[in-house]
Amino acid sequence: MPARRHPTARQVRVGTELRRLREAAGLKATEAAGLLGVNSVQMSQMESGIAGVSEQRVRRLAANYACADEDLVDALVAMATDRTRGWWEDYRGVLPAAYQDLAELDHHARFRHDVAVIHVPGLFQTEDYARALFAYLNPEFPDNEVDLRVEHRMKRRVVIEGPDPIPYETVIHEAALRIRVAGRSASQAQLNRILETSEADHVTVRIIPFALDDFAGAGATLVHLGGTVPRLDTVVRDAPHGTAFVDSEAQLEHFRKLFLRVREAALPPQQSRDLIHQLAKEM
Numbered sequence: 001m002p003a004r005r006h007p008t009a010r011q012v013r014v015g016t017e018l019r020r021l022r023e024a025a026g027l028k029a030t031e032a033a034g035l036l037g038v039n040s041v042q043m044s045q046m047e048s049g050i051a052g053v054s055e056q057r058v059r060r061l062a063a064n065y066a067c068a069d070e071d072l073v074d075a076l077v078a079m080a081t082d083r084t085r086g087w088w089e090d091y092r093g094v095l096p097a098a099y100q101d102l103a104e105l106d107h108h109a110r111f112r113h114d115v116a117v118i119h120v121p122g123l124f125q126t127e128d129y130a131r132a133l134f135a136y137l138n139p140e141f142p143d144n145e146v147d148l149r150v151e152h153r154m155k156r157r158v159v160i161e162g163p164d165p166i167p168y169e170t171v172i173h174e175a176a177l178r179i180r181v182a183g184r185s186a187s188q189a190q191l192n193r194i195l196e197t198s199e200a201d202h203v204t205v206r207i208i209p210f211a212l213d214d215f216a217g218a219g220a221t222l223v224h225l226g227g228t229v230p231r232l233d234t235v236v237r238d239a240p241h242g243t244a245f246v247d248s249e250a251q252l253e254h255f256r257k258l259f260l261r262v263r264e265a266a267l268p269p270q271q272s273r274d275l276i277h278q279l280a281k282e283m
Contacts, residue, residue, distance in 0.1 A: 004050055009101035009245050010108070012049035013232070014080045016247065017072075018061055019047040025065040035064045053080045075228035082108075091152055098243035099152055102223075105234055106159045106166075110226035113259050114170040117208075117221050118179065120190060121170050123157055124197060129190045130154070132182040160203060169204040171259075171266045173218070177207070177279050184283060191280040195273060206266035207275050217262050224259055 004011065022032050033043035036057055045051035055077045062073045088103035106112065114121045120129060130150045135141065160168045172194075180187045198205040208215060223236040235246040235255045246255065267275065 004052070006097060007049035008097075008104060009234075010079055010082070010104055011052070013234070013247060014053060014058075014076055015047040015049040017076055017232070018053065018058070021062065021065040021067050022047075025067075027065070032061065032064070036060065055081055069229075069231075071229050072231055075232055078228065079232075084108075087155055087158075088152075091148070095148060095152060096242070099149075101245070102236060102243070103152070103156050105225050105236070106156060108228075109159070109166055110228065111167040111169075112159070112226070113222075113224040114168075114172075115217075115220045115222050115259060115262050116170065116176050117173040117218050118176055119181065120176050120194065121172065122153055123160055123168065124170070124190075124194050125153060126186065126190050126193050127154060128182045128186040132186070136181075160197070160200070165200070165202050167202050169206075169263075171206045171208060171262050173208040174210045174275070174279075177276065188280055188283040191276055191283060195276055195280070198269075198273060204269055205272050205276075206263060206269060207272035208262070208266050209275060212265060215265055217258075217265070220258055220262050222255055222259070224255060 007015075022029070029043050029047070030040050033040050036043070038046075042051060046053050046057075058077050058080050059073060062076070067073060084104075084107070086104065086107050088100045088107075092100050112123075114123070119133065122130075125133070127150055130153045131146060134146045134149045138146070159166050177191060177194075182190070194205060197203055208217075221238065225234045225236065227233045230252075231249065233247070233252050233256075235252060237244045237246060246252065266272065
């Protein structure tokens with residue numbers, strides 16, 4: 001297969017998982033290359049996502065690595081052979097790659113869990129809220145650049161508002177609800193939007209109130225996307241250098257436990273809705 005100039009996060013993940021299986025089997029890259037009849041450069045390209053991998057090669061490598069997890073192998077085959085070109089492709093080369101990667105991960109996710117402390121989760125944001133946020137964080141952007149980011153964010157909502165929504169659960173700190181990212185009326189509309197969206201059976205919202213004692217989770221902001229199998233989950237975090245995609249087993253387990261800990265500290269869904277109603281009236 002021809003080399004890719006800019007592999008997506010999912011394509012890179014296939015290569016990463018094949019490398020992890022090889023290392024678990026105690027094989028060197030040159031030995032694995034020999035099993036496929038390719039050279040070490042081609043093997044490196046496959047494990048980095050630069051080159052695609054056919055179903056036959058994925059299954060041959062998995063067999064030679066003595067991987068007995070059939071569900072994982074099937075999931076890797078599906079990822080390696082996926083040819084979906086979703087709406088996000090219209091923004092490739094226009095917006096940073098992370099925008100497309102996150103939209104693609106959303107599209108394929110089995111579920112999504114968010115923890116938001118300072119800002120309302122992106123899937124809940126209104127146009128006014130998102131525009132104010134992008135414009136403030138990027139004051140050098142012309143209006144058309146801000147418009148593109150807002151447009152992309154609004155389209156991402158299809159994963160919870162479209163015809164085939166995924167289960168979505170989010171924990172939001174009261175701070176994110178009280179901070180007026182936009183004006184008073186826009187902030188009130190934002191709270192009402194959260195209430196409206198949370199009425200769906202597949203959406204669960206829990207709030208961490210300011211009054212909660214012993215909550216040290218202000219740095220817990222994260223997005224957890226469920227893969228076809230748990231090993232293929234992905235956690236997305238904002239980092240100083242940009243968006244970070246976390247996928248090692250140890251880190252995934254850490255963030256699963258972190259989400260559960262934050263969720264346990266939050267108000268139940270109905271009490272959370274009552275608090276949002278109250279804040280909307282006060283706004």
